Amino acid sequence: MLRTLIVKEIADTALGLRFIATTLLCLLLIPLGMYVGREDYEQRFASYQEKHQAYRQRHGTPEPPVIGQEEAQGFRPPSVLSIFASGLDPFVPDTVITSYTGVFRTVKEPDIDNPQSLLFGKLDWLSSITLIVSLMVLILTYDAISGEKERGTLRLIIANSVPRHRILLCKIAGKYVAFLVPFGISVLIALLILEASPLISITSSHIGPTLLVILGVTLLFVLSMVCLGVCISTFTQHSMGSIMLLFLAWALFVLGVPKACPILAEVVHPLQDSAGIDFTERMVREDIERQFEQIKKETIDPEYRAEWDAMMRENRNKAQIEARLRETGREPTEEEAAVLNRDINRAQAIIDKRNEGANRLAGECDTRIAEALGRIEQDYQNKRDAQSAVAMNLCRISPVSCYAYVVSGLTGTGVTEPDNFFRNAQRFQNQVEDVFYDQVAWRLGVQRRAEGFDVFDPPPFPDMEYGYPTLAENIQAVWPDVLLLGLFSVFFGTLAFVRFSKCDVR
Amino acid sequence: MLKTLILKEVTTTIFDLRFVIATLLCVVLIPLGMYVSRKDYEGRLARYRGEHAQYRQRHGVGISGNVLEVEAQGFRPPSPLSIFASGVDSFMPDRVLTSYWGLYHTAKESRTGNTHSLLFGKTDFVFCVTFIVSLAALVLSFNAISGERETGTLRLMIANSVPRGHILLGKLVGIYVALLIPFLLSLTIALLVLEASPDVSIASPEIGPAFLVILGLTGLFLFGMVTLGICISTFARTSADSIVLSLLIWATLALGIPKVSPMLADVLYPVERPDLVNLKKGLVAEDIDKELVAETKKLRDEVYTRHNLPVNMASSAQEFKKADAELKPAFQSLLEQYRKRSAEALQRMEQDYRRRIHVRSLLAVNLSRISPVCSYTYVVTALSGTGTGEPDNFLRNAQQYQDAVKNNIYGKVAVIRTGGLTGYLYADGYDHRSISLPDMAYSYPTLTSALAEIWPDILLLALFCALFWALAFVRLNKYDVR
Numbered sequence: 005m006l007r008t009l010i011v012k013e014i015a016d017t018a019l020g021l022r023f024i025a026t027t028l029l030c031l032l033l034i035p036l037g038m039y040v041g042r043e044d045y046e047q048r049f050a051s052y053q054e055k056h057q058a059y060r061q062r063h064g065t066p067e068p069p070v071i072g073q074e075e076a077q078g079f080r081p082p083s084v085l086s087i088f089a090s091g092l093d094p095f096v097p098d099t100v101i102t103s104y105t106g107v108f109r110t111v112k113e114p115d116i117d118n119p120q121s122l123l124f125g126k127l128d129w130l131s132s133i134t135l136i137v138s139l140m141v142l143i144l145t146y147d148a149i150s151g152e153k154e155r156g157t158l159r160l161i162i163a164n165s166v167p168r169h170r171i172l173l174c175k176i177a178g179k180y181v182a183f184l185v186p187f188g189i190s191v192l193i194a195l196l197i198l199e200a201s202p203l204i205s206i207t208s209s210h211i212g213p214t215l216l217v218i219l220g221v222t223l224l225f226v227l228s229m230v231c232l233g234v235c236i237s238t239f240t241q242h243s244m245g246s247i248m249l250l251f252l253a254w255a256l257f258v259l260g261v262p263k264a265c266p267i268l269a270e271v272v273h274p275l276q277d278s279a280g281i282d283f284t285e286r287m288v289r290e291d292i293e294r295q296f297e298q299i300k301k302e303t304i305d306p307e308y309r310a311e312w313d314a315m316m317r318e319n320r321n322k323a324q325i326e327a328r329l330r331e332t333g334r335e336p337t338e339e340e341a342a343v344l345n346r347d348i349n350r351a352q353a354i355i356d357k358r359n360e361g362a363n364r365l366a367g368e369c370d371t372r373i374a375e376a377l378g379r380i381e382q383d384y385q386n387k388r389d390a391q392s393a394v395a396m397n398l399c400r401i402s403p404v405s406c407y408a409y410v411v412s413g414l415t416g417t418g419v420t421e422p423d424n425f426f427r428n429a430q431r432f433q434n435q436v437e438d439v440f441y442d443q444v445a446w447r448l449g450v451q452r453r454a455e456g457f458d459v460f461d462p463p464p465f466p467d468m469e470y471g472y473p474t475l476a477e478n479i480q481a482v483w484p485d486v487l488l489l490g491l492f493s494v495f496f497g498t499l500a501f502v503r504f505s506k507c508d509v510r
Numbered sequence: 511m512l513k514t515l516i517l518k519e520v521t522t523t524i525f526d527l528r529f530v531i532a533t534l535l536c537v538v539l540i541p542l543g544m545y546v547s548r549k550d551y552e553g554r555l556a557r558y559r560g561e562h563a564q565y566r567q568r569h570g571v572g573i574s575g576n577v578l579e580v581e582a583q584g585f586r587p588p589s590p591l592s593i594f595a596s597g598v599d600s601f602m603p604d605r606v607l608t609s610y611w612g613l614y615h616t617a618k619e620s621r622t623g624n625t626h627s628l629l630f631g632k633t634d635f636v637f638c639v640t641f642i643v644s645l646a647a648l649v650l651s652f653n654a655i656s657g658e659r660e661t662g663t664l665r666l667m668i669a670n671s672v673p674r675g676h677i678l679l680g681k682l683v684g685i686y687v688a689l690l691i692p693f694l695l696s697l698t699i700a701l702l703v704l705e706a707s708p709d710v711s712i713a714s715p716e717i718g719p720a721f722l723v724i725l726g727l728t729g730l731f732l733f734g735m736v737t738l739g740i741c742i743s744t745f746a747r748t749s750a751d752s753i754v755l756s757l758l759i760w761a762t763l764a765l766g767i768p769k770v771s772p773m774l775a776d777v778l779y780p781v782e783r784p785d786l787v788n789l790k791k792g793l794v795a796e797d798i799d800k801e802l803v804a805e806t807k808k809l810r811d812e813v814y815t816r817h818n819l820p821v822n823m824a825s826s827a828q829e830f831k832k833a834d835a836e837l838k839p840a841f842q843s844l845l846e847q848y849r850k851r852s853a854e855a856l857q858r859m860e861q862d863y864r865r866r867i868h869v870r871s872l873l874a875v876n877l878s879r880i881s882p883v884c885s886y887t888y889v890v891t892a893l894s895g896t897g898t899g900e901p902d903n904f905l906r907n908a909q910q911y912q913d914a915v916k917n918n919i920y921g922k923v924a925v926i927r928t929g930g931l932t933g934y935l936y937a938d939g940y941d942h943r944s945i946s947l948p949d950m951a952y953s954y955p956t957l958t959s960a961l962a963e964i965w966p967d968i969l970l971l972a973l974f975c976a977l978f979w980a981l982a983f984v985r986l987n988k989y990d991v992r
Contacts (some may be wrong), residue, residue: 011979021751021754021756025754025758027810029761029762029766031767033770036770036773036774037773038775039777040773040776042776043776044776047782047783047786048783050786051783051785051786051789054786054789055785055789058792058793059788091629092625092628095600095603096629098785105847109640111617112618113618113784113785114601114602114603114616114617114618115601115783115784115785115790116601116602116603116784116900116904117781117784117867117903118772118776118781118867118870118871118874118925119598119897119898119900119901120771120772120775120871120875120878120898121772121773121776121869121874122598122601123597123598123630123768123891123897123898124768124771124772124884124887125768125769126769126773126877127769127773128765129772131769133759135765136761137758139761143754143757143758143931147750151750179721180955243750244750245747246529246752247750247753247757248527248649249569251531251645251757252531252535255535255641255642255645258517259641259642260535260538260539262630262929263543263630263632263637264538264539264542264635265626266624266626266627266630267543267545267546267627267633268544269624269626270549270627273756276943277853280556280557280560282558283557286564320528322647323948354558354618363636364919391624392625392626393626393992395626396626399630405630408629408630412629418629419625419626419629422625439858440830447862477540508809
């Protein structure tokens with residue numbers, strides 16, 4: 005009986021106008037989105053390679069002599085999986101520019117030459133599933149129970165001693181399998197389009213496993229939508245009521261909750277504007293530098309000037325004594341001999357002493373700046389994390405948000421990618437400091453140079469090795485959302501069962 | 511009779527569950543979206559003012575250092591009307607950095623802000639209208655005809671000798687008026703939220719007139735959506751078929767066509783990425799510059815050799831001054847020649863690229879105009895200064911700024927580089943201590959020029975209303991009311 009019911013459900017769904025519309029939309033939009041995503045990725049990758057090559061050829065090794073203004077650059081390669089979800093990719097910086105000060109800066113080259121695409125957004129895999137597929141699934145399933153009740157066939161089925169839970173299960177299974185046919189075909193076409201690219205191989209080790217996980221999670225999401233549609237259907241007496249409730253549920257889950265919850269999080273946990281942070285950091289750095297400049301002016305410089313003046317006075321004195329002795333032709337007195345024999349050529353020693361003092365001060369200045377900026381960044385980071393956690397937890401009311409977090413997390417374009425970028429950037433800054441900046445630097449007008457470093461033959465800058473999180477790390481980050489998707493399916497199914505069990509089928 | 515029909519329609523709609531749902535969604539999302547847009551605008555304005563003030567403080571009067579390294583910065587202020595439509599604003603550069611060599615570049619703040627908002631998109635006024643209110647319009651109107659047919663009241667109305675045209679008009683006006691109630695209520699709350707901002711005033715000349723136009727066009731768009739819903743209703747025999755058709759058509763018009771058209775245009779007419787084009791331009795400029803340095807050195811070497819002077823030295827001695835005086839006009843002419851060559855080469859590349867961008871853009875816009883949602887979005891974003899024309903407007907302002915800085919500063923200093931030595935030729939009266947970097951006077955299109963640009967979309971919105979009405983009228987006349 006179970007098989008009969010499932011086959012009946014599949015046939016019912018497949019022979020309707022809605023199924024044809026769903027099939028057409030899936031077959032059109034999913035492969036087209038994948039094709040355009042692939043073309044876009046190929047262009048971005050080519051652009052990244054050209055920029056990187058041009059940089060290495062022209063600025064990879066600093067031009068001698070090193071003058072303290074060199075800046076090593078690192079470039080972020082596009083993630084191949086960003087074809088599936090553009091996510092935050094358009095907003096994450098492209099380039100890291102390191103600096104002697106220890107504070108790197110990031111650059112995002114604005115891409116405003118396709119404003120229509122920016123205005124309406126891309127139809128990538130994530131948008132297709134969350135916007136189009138979710139709506140299609142709900143349209144296919146909204147009258148699963150209420151429609152049968154209206155037509156009078158529900159009581160006939162129950163009159164055949166079919167348990168209610170079995171009816172519900174068959175409805176869910178039948179609708180799910182029926183939807184998977186056009187969906188599966190369109191996904192297959194999309195994957196073939198992807199495989200046709202010379203840059204992408206879906207069976208490769210860094211794409212294949214993640215792709216399987218994405219497909220698995222997508223199937224789980226579609227199941228949760230089917231369960232939601234059937235659940236909605238059990239709450240109403242007529243199809244019309246179902247469609248109203250469907251409209252509300254879809255608007256809330258797809259549009260309302262994902263957009264409103266980050267707003268609520270901002271209200272609950274307001275954050276200083278990010279450019280305000282940059283401004284504060286700049287001010288703090290300049291203040292500290294000014295303070296140390298003042299200390300140098302008040303301590304090291306006067307001492308240096310005093311010693312230098314003393315040396316110059318002694319020089320003049322010695323020259324005067326020598327001139328007097330030449331004029332008079334007499335022998336020097338004991339006092340004069342002492343002056344003449346004194347080693348007054350201590351210019352280098354005075355300079356070295358000043359440099360040593362300035363170096364020590366410069367080191368303290370650097371440490372103070374790094375501590376102060378680190379504190380500001382940490383504070384901002386903590387507040388941002390708190391806000392992000394509230395936003396994420398609020399958004400998780402909607403299965404659409406959970407699905408978006410999972411897919412964007414797996415593709416390297418999710419809410420944690422900006423942090424990943426900054427970690428990579430910091431690592432690169434540290435790497436360049438070890439190889440270059442710590443070997444030679446200018447601070448407070450004084451050059452510091454490590455032993456063995458030749459400013460006329462500097463080493464080449466290292467390359468930035470940008471690391472995206474591994475699949476294991478991603479799964480560890482997104483498993484709550486995967487679990488939630490499963491729970492949503494169970495929840496909607498259970499709710500549907502409870503309602504249907506009490507439902508009056510007459 | 512028409513008044514009775516309209517009143518009946520308004521009453522029926524208001525006492526429906528759908529009206530409650532639509533009201534709830536409007537009253538929650540529209541003011542909330544306006545609040546967030548207002549806070550976002552205030553933040554951006556504060557940032558703009560802060561950065562501008564800091565910049566002026568650092569670079570007040572006088573230019574220090576090498577003129578080659580002088581990068582004047584111009585800042586783009588946020589458009590106050592971007593509260594209504596964020597459009598392409600999130601992607602626009604914040605500033606322009608000029609350069610001595612004529613190749614300005616643009617930069618954008620790189621911190622990402624609220625990542626969840628970026629992932630799911632903003633809830634501005636345009637989003638609320640195109641997604642929530644338009645869907646509400648369809649949901650309120652989808653069973654206008656098919657529902658009455660199912661309940662049997664349609665034939666009763668017609669049996670009372672009510673012309674079909676009046677029935678249609680009554681439904682259209684009644685449902686439209688009913689839709690306007692929650693929309694205007696939520697809009698009033700949203701405007702009160704907006705007016706509470708110290709930085710924004712609805713009545714100001716830069717916001718008021720444009721806002722009235724936006725409001726009028728929103729009314730036209732919603733009228734079109736109600737007409738569409740009624741039109742769909744005349745094509746279906748049952749309410750269930752109506753709603754499915756309505757949702758499918760809505761998904762196509764609001765989601766499918768807007769996102770697919772730029773993709774299709776890209777497929778039909780692909781264009782190189784801008785960063786690749788900028789890279790190529792940079793490489794061409796560098797190559798021409800290298801040639802200039804080589805030519806300058808060659809010229810200097812020739813003249814110095816003729817004067818029996820060492821080529822790797824510079825000095826203020828009399829014989830060097832004589833040779834330098836002979837070189838000055840030749841250097842100026844060479845510099846002028848290479849500048850012109852560089853400018854022409856870059857301009858050619860830029861024009862070719864812009865032409866291709868323009869063709870692709872035109873294709874995307876025309877493909878997307880099948881959907882009234884796209885036409886409405888183009889209209890409101892253009893009026894808000896965040897539309898598809900804003901990138902071109904930005905580049906125009908950037909070029910004007912580059913030219914202004916060139917006229918005031920770069921054009922008054924000729925830099926002569928001959929391998930290891932760099933010399934400067936200053937124009938008469940140039941004093942780097944008293945000159946100051948000019949500000950960028952960024953201008954958004956006026957209301958008149960925006961309207962001149964978007965009139966095809968306004969016309970299309972009106973035509974959509976007429977088309978849907980005509981279709982509905984024709985279908986209703988043939989509609990079997992039994």
